[in-house]
Amino acid sequence: MNSHLRRAVGAALAGTLGISVLSACGEKSEDKGSGPDAAGASKTVTLVSHDSFAASDAVLKEFTRQTGYTVKVLKSGDAGAALNKEILTKGSPQGDVFFGVDNTLLSRALDNDLFTPYEAKGLDRVADEVQLDAGKHRVTPVDSGDICVNYDKKFFADRKLAPPKTFADLAKPQYKNMLVVENAATSSPGLGFLLGSVGEYGESGWQGYWKKLKDNGVKVVDGWEQAYNEEFSGSAGGKKAKADRPLVVSYASSPPVEVLYSDPQPAEAPTGVATGTCFRQIEFAGLLKGAKNQAGGKALLDFLIGKQFQEDMPLNMFVNPVIEDAKLPELFTKHGAVVEQPETVAADTIAKNREQWVRSWSSLVVK
Structure with a gap:
């Protein structure tokens, strides 16, 4: 969408996608259960991203309501810079999920073995042509532009x-x-x-x-x-x-x-x-190896390809959904180019x- 933007067109026009960094916070104990109510599990899941990540507050609150996890977003510069930071901290990542590696840089992320494979729920609704890591599931396609x-x-x-x-x-x-x-x-x-x-x-x-x-x-x-x-x-x-x-x-x-x-x-x-x-640019997210909250990270990956988040993206990150049944807002379809x-x-x-x-x-x- 830059990623920019890169895709951060809206950032410069309205200041809505600023480059402020939210530090990952929450409990440091390892995730020992399947959810935040399990003993020792963190209630925070940290998403590491390029500066152009944006989502409606209501959608992130719905994720919390559904799962019990609160999302913290750690923005790390443009797509290349954010990926470089994850490579430098490999094995001891800054967060649980990384979002924003695209098909132009995907091989760098995979060659550096940054991700723990996970097959996200709902992947069967994602178009085949964007599933560039199909079968291995090291990354999950989230959007295209x-x-x-x-x-x-x-x-x-x-x-x-x-x-x-x-x-x-x-x-x-x-x-x-x-x-x-x-x-x-x-x-x-x-x-x-x-x-x-x-x-x-x-x-x-x-x-x-x-x-x-x-x-x-x-x-x-x-x-x-x-x-x-x-x-x-x-x-x-x-x-x-x-x-x-x-x-x-x-x-x-x-x-x-x-x-x-x-x-x-x-x-x-x-x-x-x-x-x-x-x-055509395709962006992916993946569960970082060494993530402290693996259960929360998996839940977040599921949510990123869920209908609520996918339909929220077009007017927040100005990108296209990857699930086949997502509806696009009228402003996006009227003025955007096909x-x-x-x-x-x-x-x-x-x-x-x-x-x-x-x-x-x-x-x-x-x-």
Whole structure:
């Protein structure tokens, strides 16, 4: 959703998903029972996450009502930084469940053996195509989203210029000096967009494509927040900052955020999505090895793919549910873009090539 955001579009617009850290608290005794009422069991379950995790208070209270466990959220930076912290504390984790590792970084988490396998209840309702660890159940898919180029509708309307639709369009002369992207070495959407270009042009063709983008004036910044809120002319933040880039790598769900946090809310989103530039991102959660509250962690994983939490996500984290019977809110469906054919790259291919692709990309585009 960044994860961002990464997916934390709403954070910058309304300050609702701030980066404050809630320390894991609760009893330190090991979880010796099947629930919080068992002798010695903790009544707190700690969720370690990237900064973009958000859920309604009512939904978290319902989890407590159903299970007896209280959720504490420990936010640990962006998706890559949060994962790095868990790797450094492997075996003695900061919490019980980790949320926010996506398919671009999944192999790092699995190769470092961070998770205790657990088959979450209700997994049979989760779409097969997002179950990238099916059979082993080291991680549980929780949400999906599409990393795509967003455009400033007013900018293109004022110039009577059609916005780009595809990867190829972005390299055309009429869009020179218009695109800002995030650094693939430091940003989740930046890496996702790089992988999208690999999916579109193949392992032998993506570098030639990026040479064209560089010649066409693509601008690279460190992360999503800078790109979207400081460089992109179509965002609420961009308008205040007098940004001059009408194209930005963000998410298919960014337009509903612009509507939700506008006052008054417009009838139409001020931004659009180039649906031929998208890469499908899937986020996972897992029970951390060495978790003090394993029973609470398992209950939380069950809840994360339950209907209540899944239907709460779209207007909190601006991501798509993974269970097939979840209903989407009208604002999300009205203003969000449906991506019928996003680019994908097989998880094992990403695992084998990610580091080299990022090095090559950095040498080609940044230096």
